Amino acid sequence: MLRRLCQCRARQLQPFRRFHDARVYKEDPRWLGWQVVIGIETHAQIKSRRKLFSESLTSVPGETPNTHVSMFDAAFPGTLPKLNHKCVDLALRAAVALQSDIQTRSSFDRKHYFYSDLPSGYQITQQYAPIAIGGRLSVALPNSPPFEVRIKQIQLEQDTAKSTLNPRTRTSHIDLNRAGTGLMEIVSEPDLRSPDEAGAYVRALQAVLRAVGASDGNMEQGSLRCDVNVSINRVGQPPGTRCEIKNLNSVRFMIAAITHEITRQRAILESAPDPQNATVPQETRGFDEHRFETYKLRSKEDAPDYRYMPDPNLGVLVLSQERIRTVRDTLPELPWETRERLRSAYGLSERDVDVLLNIDSGRDVSFDGETQGPNASVIAYFDQLCAEEGDEGKRRRDPKAVSNWITHELLGQLAARKETFKDNHLSVDQLGELIDMVQNKTITGTSGKLLLRHMLANPSKTPTMQIATELQLTALEPCPDSTSSDTPVHSPALRALCADAIAALPAESDAARKGNRNVLNKIVGRVMKDSHGRADAKAVRALLEELLLPR
Numbered sequence: 001m002l003r004r005l006c007q008c009r010a011r012q013l014q015p016f017r018r019f020h021d022a023r024v025y026k027e028d029p030r031w032l033g034w035q036v037v038i039g040i041e042t043h044a045q046i047k048s049r050r051k052l053f054s055e056s057l058t059s060v061p062g063e064t065p066n067t068h069v070s071m072f073d074a075a076f077p078g079t080l081p082k083l084n085h086k087c088v089d090l091a092l093r094a095a096v097a098l099q100s101d102i103q104t105r106s107s108f109d110r111k112h113y114f115y116s117d118l119p120s121g122y123q124i125t126q127q128y129a130p131i132a133i134g135g136r137l138s139v140a141l142p143n144s145p146p147f148e149v150r151i152k153q154i155q156l157e158q159d160t161a162k163s164t165l166n167p168r169t170r171t172s173h174i175d176l177n178r179a180g181t182g183l184m185e186i187v188s189e190p191d192l193r194s195p196d197e198a199g200a201y202v203r204a205l206q207a208v209l210r211a212v213g214a215s216d217g218n219m220e221q222g223s224l225r226c227d228v229n230v231s232i233n234r235v236g237q238p239p240g241t242r243c244e245i246k247n248l249n250s251v252r253f254m255i256a257a258i259t260h261e262i263t264r265q266r267a268i269l270e271s272a273p274d275p276q277n278a279t280v281p282q283e284t285r286g287f288d289e290h291r292f293e294t295y296k297l298r299s300k301e302d303a304p305d306y307r308y309m310p311d312p313n314l315g316v317l318v319l320s321q322e323r324i325r326t327v328r329d330t331l332p333e334l335p336w337e338t339r340e341r342l343r344s345a346y347g348l349s350e351r352d353v354d355v356l357l358n359i360d361s362g363r364d365v366s367f368d369g370e371t372q373g374p375n376a377s378v379i380a381y382f383d384q385l386c387a388e389e390g391d392e393g394k395r396r397r398d399p400k401a402v403s404n405w406i407t408h409e410l411l412g413q414l415a416a417r418k419e420t421f422k423d424n425h426l427s428v429d430q431l432g433e434l435i436d437m438v439q440n441k442t443i444t445g446t447s448g449k450l451l452l453r454h455m456l457a458n459p460s461k462t463p464t465m466q467i468a469t470e471l472q473l474t475a476l477e478p479c480p481d482s483t484s485s486d487t488p489v490h491s492p493a494l495r496a497l498c499a500d501a502i503a504a505l506p507a508e509s510d511a512a513r514k515g516n517r518n519v520l521n522k523i524v525g526r527v528m529k530d531s532h533g534r535a536d537a538k539a540v541r542a543l544l545e546e547l548l549l550p551r
């Protein structure tokens with residue numbers, strides 16, 4: 001359904017101002033007089049069931065080492081690469097979403113270096129003719145207008161194996177499960193100007209890759225890793241020499257690494273004998289996650305000569321216009337499109353939209369990247385809960401109430417169970433019925449929360465109403481304002497509860513009889529507690545006022 005919707009609809013443009021439309025830089029008080037320039041190389045694992053050039057299945061961290069390895073991944077002599085077109089299509093999705101110019105002819109090169117995590121001694125990459133060139137991404141920091149980051153290119157390449165050093169036994173263990181997994185390297189132009197902008201860029205990119213199903217984009221699990229290039233220059237001067245910080249695997253670390261790097265480069269430039277003409281030595285650096293500092297890996301002079309050469313076993317990758325068009329036409333809803341739809345179709349506030357879009361829906365996008373949107377399962381869940389019904393297209397539920405139930409109650413209770421949205425087993429009908437029951441006051445909000453907790457802990461297909469009845473959670477009486485009568489008839493059960501509370505709190509009851517309204521709160525609280533949330537606080541107060549307050 002969504003796919004057809006996306007095909008018919010003209011694509012929503014990314015909301016941004018062009019980068020070169022005089023973006024006004026506010027100088028950062030932390031480094032007054034200096035401008036920071038940042039460009040990011042993002043390595044995103046492609047969400048394909050199989051590796052880029054072999055038939056073996058991809059794996060996730062934690063699986064038994066060396067169980068997803070074909071002869072080719074282990075670089076057995078005589079084995080040949082065979083390009084996995086699923087990976088190509090997923091990379092194309094990312095390229096289209098980033099408005100990158102897909103190349104109808106691209107090719108693969110060998111990048112040589114010797115390290116234990118690279119069995120063949122070279123990595124297959126696209127150094128000379130990448131699959132897509134150019135592009136742009138809209139990025140926004142809170143409370144400021146979105147800006148554009150230009151994409152330089154997107155290239156396909158292989159991931160390496162994983163080596164783990166055991167310092168105690170002084171041994172290195174190699175796990176080839178990751179070797180040969182498809183990666184997209186997405187290279188940005190040096191358009192970012194602060195650590196926070198860099199963080200926002202990576203988050204925006206992550207959202208796009210997830211939305212199109214091209215990558216999990218999970219930094220913790222290593223499916224998204226960044227090399228960050230940082231330089232500084234005096235305001236008004238040309239950009240300085242960049243240092244590249246390798247392999248950052250969290251936005252927090254990235255922000256810390258850039259911040260440290262700026263301070264380090266500034267100290268070098270300011271302490272030089274001729275500060276105006278000083279330059280920072282070009283280096284490749286690592287980030288120490290314990291000290292929150294970058295450290296030198298190698299200088300430009302030590303930079304390896306990768307001896308790039310075209311891979312003779314792989315021909316030119318030719319993409320037909322037809323294939324590119326199909327990818328373009330079947331692209332799922334993109335983050336800015338979802339944002340706009342949630343705002344305009346449901347009238348949700350910016351804040352509610354943010355919360356919904358930021359829910360981690362886990363690994364819910366299918367491997368084949370079937371038509372999904374950002375946070376596909378959460379948004380689909382929300383859409384279905386609010387769906388229109390009947391010929392008049394009336395909304396079944398209030399979108400604001402649904403969004404509250406999902407973001408506060410459901411996610412809150414899942415979090416208390418150390419679970420996330422992907423562990424939610426409540427069907428749309430079950431949660432929908434629960435929301436309806438609270439809305440029409442069949443149960444109170446408090447009972448609704450109890451019911452939700454019970455249903456999450458006890459998965460079943462029993463209709464929500466039946467569970468509420470079995471647990472005796474249905475409201476003691478309808479809330480007064482839901483009835484047409486001004487003087488509601490209170491149920492015997494509620495009357496009994498109030499009588500018990502009055503008897504249990506004689507001093508407070510006496511004070512209330514003398515006209516002390518404040519003390520009534522305590523008696524209301526007692527009734528609420530005794531009713532286990534089944535009583536409506538307003539009804540209780542009304543009844544107690546009737547029973548106690550002087551007329």
Ligand SMILES: Nc1ncnc2c1ncn2[C@@H]1O[C@H](COP(=O)(O)OP(=O)(O)OP(=O)(O)O)[C@@H](O)[C@H]1O
Pocket residue numbers: 037038039040041187188189190191227229230231239240241242244
């Ligand atoms: N003066 C600069 N300051 C900060 N970043 C820069 C500067 N000049 C270029 N960059 C960024 O450096 C990155 C260079 O990446 P690219 O992949 O093109 O080359 P590389 O780092 O030399 O190669 P490799 O892929 O082998 O690491 C880009 O993201 C670019 O935006």
Ligand SMILES: [Mg+2]
Pocket residue numbers: 041185187
């Ligand atoms: Mg690069």
Ligand SMILES: [Mg+2]
Pocket residue numbers: 041227244
């Ligand atoms: Mg680089």
